[in-house]
Amino acid sequence: MSTIEATSKTTTRVPGDSAPQSRTLQVFLTRGVIAIAWAVVFAAVSHSLTTGVTAGAGVLLVLYPLIDAVASLIDARSQHGSARQLLLANAGSSIVAAVALGVAATGGVSAVLAVFGVWAAVSGAAQLVVVLRRRARLGNQWPLLLANSGSVIGGIVFLIVAAGGHPKLMLVAIYAATGGIEFVIQAGLLARRRRHLATLPARS
Secondary structure (H helix, E strand, O other), rough: HHHHHHHHHOEEEOOOHHHHHHHHHHHHHHHHHHHHHHHHHHHHOOOOOOOOOOOOHHHHHHHHHHHHHHHHHHOOOOOOOOOHHHHHHHHHHHHHHHHHHHHOOOOOOOHHHHHHHHHHHHHHHHHHHHHHHOHHHHOOOOHHHHHHHHHHHHHHHHHHHHOOOOOOOOHHHHHHHHHHHHHHHHHHHHHHHHHHHHHOOOOO
């Protein structure tokens, strides 16, 4: 057997298209880090707000779903079929949510939590389906399963709190920080999965 033949049979590779996976990993990591940073800043400007919303908090509230929209659009570029359609739909709903939150911020904390709750539930449900659709390519993705399931549940909680007598914007910061951490964990698991697959012999 020649050296070239031996090399061709022992060369390793990552099954599937590694470029889209690399882009997805970058989206997860960047999305997670930005969410955590956003949560820290938002907590600092909103920790004492229980009725009105300051201009700074309002700007941050509009910015958060826009971050999600951009992440979904970038992620959708490497997807196909229903996963791509759901990500594009999620981006659209996030843009609508940004506008709605800007309006709700002028009405007070309860209005903000109500709008945020609806968006969190809808977005979480859409992205949960995306996670399930691409398990074969990206693995079980348990952090994102938790994050998006939590988003649906969190959305319902926001609606309940908004209807109560003591709404607090700090709940939004906790929600964002938790989701950001889970995105970062998912990025780490995806990187480990890619390294593991890279050690497997290439199929002839």
